[in-house]
Amino acid sequence: MTDALAGLEVPGPTVTPLTEPFWAEAGAGGLSIQRCGSCGRAVFYPRAICPHCWGDALRWEAASGQGRLKSFSTVRKPGHPGWLPAAPYTVGLVELAEGPVMLSLILPGPRPVRVGDALVLAPTDIGGRVLPVFRLDATA
Amino acid sequence: MKGQAAIVGVGELKPVRRTGGVTTLELIARVAREAALDAGLEPSGIDGLLVGPQVGLTPQHVPATVAEYLGLKPTMANVVDLGGASGAGMVWRAAAAIDAGMCDAVLCVLANHRDDAAPRSPNRNPIREFDVPFGASGANVSYALLMQAHMAAYGCKAEDYARIAAAARANAQRNPDAIFYGKPSSVEDVLASPMVAEPLHLLEIVMPVAGGEAVIVASAARARRSPRPPVHLLGAGEKVTHRAVSQASSLTSGPLKPAMARAFGQAGLGARDVDLLSLYDCYTIMVATTLEDAGLCPPGGFGAFVRDNGLGFDGTAPLNTHGGQLGFGQPDLAGGMTHVVEAVRQLRGEAHGRQVRNARTALVTGNGATMGEATALVLGAAA
Ligand SMILES: [Zn+2]
Numbered sequence: 001m002t003d004a005l006a007g008l009e010v011p012g013p014t015v016t017p018l019t020e021p022f023w024a025e026a027g028a029g030g031l032s033i034q035r036c037g038s039c040g041r042a043v044f045y046p047r048a049i050c051p052h053c054w055g056d057a058l059r060w061e062a063a064s065g066q067g068r069l070k071s072f073s074t075v076r077k078p079g080h081p082g083w084l085p086a087a088p089y090t091v092g093l094v095e096l097a098e099g100p101v102m103l104s105l106i107l108p109g110p111r112p113v114r115v116g117d118a119l120v121l122a123p124t125d126i127g128g129r130v131l132p133v134f135r136l137d138a139t140a
Numbered sequence: 141m142k143g144q145a146a147i148v149g150v151g152e153l154k155p156v157r158r159t160g161g162v163t164t165l166e167l168i169a170r171v172a173r174e175a176a177l178d179a180g181l182e183p184s185g186i187d188g189l190l191v192g193p194q195v196g197l198t199p200q201h202v203p204a205t206v207a208e209y210l211g212l213k214p215t216m217a218n219v220v221d222l223g224g225a226s227g228a229g230m231v232w233r234a235a236a237a238i239d240a241g242m243c244d245a246v247l248c249v250l251a252n253h254r255d256d257a258a259p260r261s262p263n264r265n266p267i268r269e270f271d272v273p274f275g276a277s278g279a280n281v282s283y284a285l286l287m288q289a290h291m292a293a294y295g296c297k298a299e300d301y302a303r304i305a306a307a308a309r310a311n312a313q314r315n316p317d318a319i320f321y322g323k324p325s326s327v328e329d330v331l332a333s334p335m336v337a338e339p340l341h342l343l344e345i346v347m348p349v350a351g352g353e354a355v356i357v358a359s360a361a362r363a364r365r366s367p368r369p370p371v372h373l374l375g376a377g378e379k380v381t382h383r384a385v386s387q388a389s390s391l392t393s394g395p396l397k398p399a400m401a402r403a404f405g406q407a408g409l410g411a412r413d414v415d416l417l418s419l420y421d422c423y424t425i426m427v428a429t430t431l432e433d434a435g436l437c438p439p440g441g442f443g444a445f446v447r448d449n450g451l452g453f454d455g456t457a458p459l460n461t462h463g464g465q466l467g468f469g470q471p472d473l474a475g476g477m478t479h480v481v482e483a484v485r486q487l488r489g490e491a492h493g494r495q496v497r498n499a500r501t502a503l504v505t506g507n508g509a510t511m512g513e514a515t516a517l518v519l520g521a522a523a
Contacts, residue, residue, distance in 0.1 A: 045270045073338055083277070093386055116292070
């Protein structure tokens, strides 16, 4: 699966100066999120102001990489043809331990995933770039 | 909202899978002409224009481009960009503009051409940056995620959702214009259709088609002179919350809940009072959530509602009597307006072969993005 993912010809992120720290950290195998200096809440995806209080003092921090599966879908007919060689594959909504929800790829594991499963960050090469994807947390 | 502006004309193009070089502007012109003929209006009587975005065609100056093509010189013009909620969103905006004295008769029009080589849209936005790189392109995955969450929360069964698609196909058998006319599907057929993005089967997803829909909203004074029975806007509600499914505050209840509550509040009616449910149905899960958000059944209870009610024109809960978009086809943004046009037909008593007896009121919903753009209308027949 992971070899197949590395060889995909699929669109990568459309990085902007504001989001560049997120993708740089992702490329290094990490997961960065923002935290608001005014209300203290974690923010994802990266923004210019906090969507909760509109404070503009957002600081980058390393996320724990722990999350919970809020929902998932095993995609059999991908919306982008570049993903066909990887199908079926599973995408999920990951509720990060810090609070925000991100969409990500869920790697195949020892059993099919269920809503509510504990997940852990599993940086993986997709189409030649390392992205923050997740897998079942065997320790949970 | 009550009883002032009214819908005095509608137009609809028969959906087709391919348009072979016909432009969107041509389709807009044809369906606008139909609506004007239906309303008994000369083009010079139309002084308001609401259009949808023209993706890949006219990125800016859309109302001016359409007005010029149609020879209109509107005193109110705008783009309504609410995805599948655009059609319903146009209706209350037209009524509000008329009530504000800005215009007297508003053309609300949506149409789309459909050619083989559709260009991929050059998106540069958060959903493109943070969803697409993980293999989540297009709406199917988003609604599959909503459906999986709904199933996990309430234990609803695949056949409950499939029943919504089968009912839409059954209703389409009463609409010769529907893309699936002559092609009914049973619950078993739906469940046997290929899985596209689990748990969504192919037949739980609308088929993309080309088409066009138009309605004309006019002042009370003009409606009194209309050759067709006017259909009144009794209430409207709207709520816009998010674009990407990851940013939804709930996966099992949407912004249609407060939008419908506002619309019913303005109309002085409840969900159980209406004679027709004309509910946006891009996917089966959208109807399930809308029935629950309307309060027609408890959260997670849609399965019993669709099992225990007849959803046909002669049933106990007529739902999408034109076949819905699941049975009629989805002409892009115009798909949402099919729910408005069918409600007008029913409330005029002109739904030949599928007329709901004594139809006096209808709930129309529109939905866009990933259950993040919502408009609800309560429509009423002429007194
Ligand atoms: Zn804040």
